[in-house]
Amino acid sequence: MSFSYEFERPGLTVDGVIFGLDLDEENLQVVLVERDVEPFEGMWALPGGFVRNGESLEDAAMRELREETGIKDVFLEQLYTFGKPNRDPRGWVVSVAYYALVAPDQHHLLATTDARRAEWFPVNKLPKLAFDHAEILQVALQRLRGKLTYAPIGFELLPDKFSIRQLQTLYEIVLGQKLDNRNFRKKIFSLDVLKELNEIQTGVAHRAARLYKFDERKYKQLTRQGLTFEI
Amino acid sequence: MSFSYEFERPGLTVDGVIFGLDLDEENLQVVLVERDVEPFEGMWALPGGFVRNGESLEDAAMRELREETGIKDVFLEQLYTFGKPNRDPRGWVVSVAYYALVAPDQHHLLATTDARRAEWFPVNKLPKLAFDHAEILQVALQRLRGKLTYAPIGFELLPDKFSIRQLQTLYEIVLGQKLDNRNFRKKIFSLDVLKELNEIQTGVAHRAARLYKFDERKYKQLTRQGLTFEI
């Protein structure tokens, strides 16, 4: 069956940049999939695929990420739409890129349709990527770095329960600069968006830290009152 | 002539939110066009139209804005891609929205193709809009408000030569809050991105203000040095 239109139409895809944090190795990682179809067969690429009629762009992005990597139910936000002519050898294809943030307990990958395998790669040790995916990834990285300072999206990269040191490590990794632990914790507590748990870390080699959760209700309430999140 | 594809494909449009500032009336305005074709014939809408194969999304947006409003050579930035199912009565259509910022000397409108007429409307006095254009406009407004505080895009809404009072008025209008003129000017000068001209205002009823230009070279240089624009 085929579909005919009076005017030329583009293929429409979604591509996803999936970020995760490795707190042990202290690096930011991204999921890549190995393509098993042309073009760029055998090359690493961002997960993605064509949008279907009847689904929203966000549903399409979430579906493609789940199908190609097994990752689901994560933070997902639209990044930018890439539409340069000739960006895809197959013809006119426009891609709506998204980025996803994945907590450590959601890191498990299952490569399924359209991909031989899916793997985590440190963002500073990437192979050559298919299409314009290196460019898309750079845009996503810039977006993450920027938005981390004015929206509480970093919490999506941490476990539900985390320590202040882990939060600081996240910021140091993504922003690429050392932060003072005493000033960082004072700053974080001044934002008043954390809920202290009656728990401390286990299995650590030195003094165990207190654990916290991000209080989304409190954050929304403070936002309505005009207060801003700024780190 | 028709085009056939193995799979269903969406129509792809660009829509533009064109912002301009009325310094006399002290309001932010947006350009709307009156549609002269179905659907929504006779209703006001954002300028826009279908993307053509072979042109980039940005070229398409700039072309549609020029064709429908006469506005050209302005600041243009991608906003968000709207792709909910059934957002367009004609069928599957996805829209890549842009926002444009127009200096006062570029405000002149000429309605040409696909639009009966184009007019400026204050953003707080809008008619009912076609499609999901009211939603698109709200997103653009939020984007402008946010980005104005961390990037020097506001200068695109001012004349090439402007006074500090005019810059402050811009911020007060868009952010919707009064600012202290003494602190505002101290803050602006501390950013060190303005070039003072050897000119003062003319045709004003009281003490004429000094005129300035935004120094884009200086700003880029400071950005490379890690300094940030923040108002």
Next chain:
DNA sequence: CCTGTTAAGCGTAAAAATAACGCTAAGCTA
């Protein structure tokens, strides 16, 4: 020509935030 009005622009002081750093307590490891 003088007075009144309004805006531009230079300024001070207090409060708040940030940066830099010290030090003790806690707890694991050998």
Next chain:
DNA sequence: TAGCTTAGCGTTATTTTTACGCTTAACAGG
């Protein structure tokens, strides 16, 4: 039990922000 490392409470200096005063400049009106 001692040593080492980290968490976490703290102080101080510096910078930024906020609040506001006041003088100068210049036009309008009588």
